[in-house]
């Protein structure tokens with residue numbers, strides 16, 4: 764494979780963690796979830812980090828942890844929703860691997876987020892979330908590949924493997 768790493772970016776609930784696990788399993792690569800790594804390093808949940816140390820601190824820490832993870836070989840790295848919308852982080856990921864934007868419609872995001880653990884950003888109003896969604900889309904769209912996530916996670920993982928194989932030729 765030309766790429767030694769796959770980075771999954773996209774809005775909350777686009778399936779980065781779910782699809783990342785499937786993809787890593789199919790490739791027999793390592794799986795790293797940036798949100799999990801930051802929580803481990805800080806010894807508290809993202810909700811607690813936001814409450815006790817603030818969002819800016821969380822953003823700084825996720826970028827620092829990314830800078831370490833870009834050196835892992837044969838790794839699928841699922842990011843938090845904000846990282847792929849950070850231009851510095853996106854450029855860094857594009858230099859180190861295949862960056863895939865998992866695209867979720869706003870309506871599907873609203874449906875899916877009913878089932879997930881609390882994300883601090885879900886406290887925002889519907890209007891604020893929609894604005895964030897539209898703004899972030901412009902940056903996510905600079906990824907190497909764009910995949911709609913209406914399909915089942917394992918089929919999406921297979922599509923990413925196809926992209927990796929096509930890139931090898």
Ligand SMILES: Nc1ncnc2c1ncn2[C@@H]1O[C@H](COP(=O)(O)OP(=O)(O)OP(=O)(O)O)[C@@H](O)[C@H]1O
Nearest residue numbers: 775776777778779780781843844875878912914916
């Ligand atoms: N392709 C899919 N179709 C339907 N539901 C999905 C799909 N992918 C993920 N989900 C569901 O959406 C929810 C969020 O998925 P997941 O945690 O993987 O998203 P995420 O992109 O990692 O979110 P975050 O940015 O908040 O970490 C979960 O309940 C998961 O089961």
Ligand SMILES: O=C(O)C1=C[C@@H](O)[C@@H](O)[C@H](O)C1
Nearest residue numbers: 775798809843844845882883
């Ligand atoms: O979209 C976001 O900004 C976030 C998404 C989650 O993955 C976490 O990284 C955190 O809740 C912030």
Ligand SMILES: [Mg+2]
Nearest residue numbers: 779780798842
């Ligand atoms: Mg996730």
